[in-house]
Amino acid sequence: MRYSVEESGSPPSLLRTASAMAIRLIENYAKNLVLTVQDYSIFAARAFSNLYRPPIYWPEFLVQADIIGFGSLSIVILSGLSTGGVLALQSAATLSAFGATAVTGQFVSLTMIRELGPVLTGVMVSGRNASSMASELGSMIVTEQIDAMRALGVDPMRKLVTPRIAASITMLFFLTIVADACGIAGGGLVTVLMNHQNGTQYLDMAWEHLRFADIVQGLVKPLFFGYILGSIGCFYGMRTTGGTQGVGRSTISAVVWASVLIIFVDFLLTQVLLRLFPPL
Amino acid sequence: MIPPDASTQPGPEQDPAPDAAPVVVFRNVSIAFDGPPVLDDVSFSIAPGETRVLLGPAGVGKSVLLKLVNGLLRPDQGHIELFGQEIARMPEEQLFPIRARTGMVFQEGALFDSLTVRDNVAYQLIQERVPDEEIDQRVRDALRFVELEETFDLYPASLSGGMRRRVAIARALIHQPELLLYDSPTGGLDPLTSTTIMELIVKERDVYQTPSLMVTHRIQDALILCNHHFDQEQGRMVPLPKGQTAPGTTFLMLEEGRLIFDGTLDELVRSTNPFVREFLE
Numbered sequence: 001m002r003y004s005v006e007e008s009g010s011p012p013s014l015l016r017t018a019s020a021m022a023i024r025l026i027e028n029y030a031k032n033l034v035l036t037v038q039d040y041s042i043f044a045a046r047a048f049s050n051l052y053r054p055p056i057y058w059p060e061f062l063v064q065a066d067i068i069g070f071g072s073l074s075i076v077i078l079s080g081l082s083t084g085g086v087l088a089l090q091s092a093a094t095l096s097a098f099g100a101t102a103v104t105g106q107f108v109s110l111t112m113i114r115e116l117g118p119v120l121t122g123v124m125v126s127g128r129n130a131s132s133m134a135s136e137l138g139s140m141i142v143t144e145q146i147d148a149m150r151a152l153g154v155d156p157m158r159k160l161v162t163p164r165i166a167a168s169i170t171m172l173f174f175l176t177i178v179a180d181a182c183g184i185a186g187g188g189l190v191t192v193l194m195n196h197q198n199g200t201q202y203l204d205m206a207w208e209h210l211r212f213a214d215i216v217q218g219l220v221k222p223l224f225f226g227y228i229l230g231s232i233g234c235f236y237g238m239r240t241t242g243g244t245q246g247v248g249r250s251t252i253s254a255v256v257w258a259s260v261l262i263i264f265v266d267f268l269l270t271q272v273l274l275r276l277f278p279p280l
Numbered sequence: 281m282i283p284p285d286a287s288t289q290p291g292p293e294q295d296p297a298p299d300a301a302p303v304v305v306f307r308n309v310s311i312a313f314d315g316p317p318v319l320d321d322v323s324f325s326i327a328p329g330e331t332r333v334l335l336g337p338a339g340v341g342k343s344v345l346l347k348l349v350n351g352l353l354r355p356d357q358g359h360i361e362l363f364g365q366e367i368a369r370m371p372e373e374q375l376f377p378i379r380a381r382t383g384m385v386f387q388e389g390a391l392f393d394s395l396t397v398r399d400n401v402a403y404q405l406i407q408e409r410v411p412d413e414e415i416d417q418r419v420r421d422a423l424r425f426v427e428l429e430e431t432f433d434l435y436p437a438s439l440s441g442g443m444r445r446r447v448a449i450a451r452a453l454i455h456q457p458e459l460l461l462y463d464s465p466t467g468g469l470d471p472l473t474s475t476t477i478m479e480l481i482v483k484e485r486d487v488y489q490t491p492s493l494m495v496t497h498r499i500q501d502a503l504i505l506c507n508h509h510f511d512q513e514q515g516r517m518v519p520l521p522k523g524q525t526a527p528g529t530t531f532l533m534l535e536e537g538r539l540i541f542d543g544t545l546d547e548l549v550r551s552t553n554p555f556v557r558e559f560l561e
Contacts (some may be wrong), residue, residue: 053512143388143390143393144386144387144388144390145390145391145392145393147347147352147386147390147402148384148386148390148391148392149392150352150376151350151352151382151384151386151461152378152379152380152404152407152451153376153377153379153380153401153404153407154376154404154407155372155373155376227549
């Protein structure tokens with residue numbers, strides 16, 4: 001009697017089955033990823049075009065601006081102060097080896113304004129607001145409130161999504177300025193109180209070496225990051241499925257992808273901005 | 281606008297012409313979601329002034345069918361006409377003004393929990409920038425119709441399940457819809473509250489004669505709708521004389537996505553279809 005390899009469940013057969021399953025898993029994952037990117041692109045493009053087309057829901061925009069802007073103020077101030085302080089501590093320790101502690105102010109202000117201010121604020125605000133948008137819109141999906149809105153003849157994209165994105169862009173811009181200012185202030189406090197250096201010198205160095213290009217770089221980034229956190233939060237909220245568990249999944253995805261995208265886009269933007277405004 | 285004394289005045293004359301065009305037409309509609317079809321080759325229509333009751337056990341595609349009627353879902357195949365316009369492949373932006381002509385009552389009410397009852401009921405009017413005084417008046421009239429005037433300033437969270445459905449009915453009615461869609465309006469409610477909701481649906485049907493489609497898995501609701509009428513003099517729902525049924529109230533039945541019955545109550549109870557018989561018994 002002859003036995004085929006496939007029938008006997010021998011190691012080569014198991015290997016083939018396992019590899020086929022793995023390929024199928026990878027294939028499904030890749031398909032889902034491509035589909036998600038495609039859906040997000042359509043969603044983001046539609047949301048962006050709605051920013052310029054009436055009707056624009058100004059009351060909703062103001063409510064969201066208050067939630068995102070004023071609501072995130074405390075975490076932005078605290079994280080800005082701490083980051084500036086840490087930068088001053090770390091830089092002073094390194095710079096003292098070269099006898100250059102006088103440039104601590106320049107180091108802190110440039111790092112905060114060009115890089116850490118926008119990125120840190122983007123990540124902090126996305127942690128608070130992308131999650132809130134995803135869970136709020138997700139809950140509205142699972143309780144059919146979004147369907148009810150559509151049934152009443154109101155476009156949820158315009159009514160819910162566009163004001164959130166517009167408010168995210170606007171408020172992240174101002175929150176970044178607050179974070180920058182707090183970072184420089186935090187660095188100044190550490191420089192004076194802990195490193196026992198001259199405060200006037202710190203502020204002079206922080207101000208004098210600041211160029212217009214640095215400020216442009218620091219204020220262009222939050223416009224992109226605001227769009228990312230608003231659109232990602234709303235995107236995952238609006239595609240929620242699977243009840244309350246689905247709301248949880250959407251919230252996690254929104255925070256993770258908004259943070260990752262902010263850091264990735266920061267890398268791309270820095271490349272572009274450094275070409276546009278080359279360092280002296 | 282719903283008149284303040286709607287519960288005591290005769291309804292407007294809305295009897296359609298016999299050859300009036302149907303409000304809703306389904307032709308060979310099919311839809312699936314990652315699996316076997318949820319609806320398969322479904323065809324039916326709703327005439328002006330007609331009330332249709334869509335029966336079937338849970339999970340046969342009743343709610344999906346209802347969401348297809350006003351374009352909340354798109355069919356994979358077939359044609360859907362709403363108010364004479366083909367909506368199956370109409371862009372979403374063009375659908376909003378058509379949907380605004382319909383009223384829909386969702387299974388759990390689907391009230392906006394961040395808004396008061398007043399703002400929920402007035403949602404469409406607020407979007408249309410109707411003056412506040414007119415909004416307040418119309419909301420009070422609509423709430424009076426569902427006998428919930430006292431909830432004007434409350435939030436949905438402080439209402440019971442039955443009250444939320446009644447507010448949802450008021451929200452669906454305030455804009456004088458040309459078609460009403462009810463998605464299991466009594467689902468999950470106690471018998472007394474269910475009867476209150478059914479009385480409102482009967483009242484709406486007999487006072488305003490708006491064409492409607494009601495989805496339900498409860499045969500007793502369908503029978504109430506067929507065997508009762510709203511007596512405007514007494515201001516309450518009363519049984520029709522024995523042997524009479526409400527004219528213009530007819531039935532549809534789904535079985536695993538296929539439409540297996542389309543006819544009157546009389547035809548329904550005489551049906552020999554085993555699924556219909558089992559459902560009725």
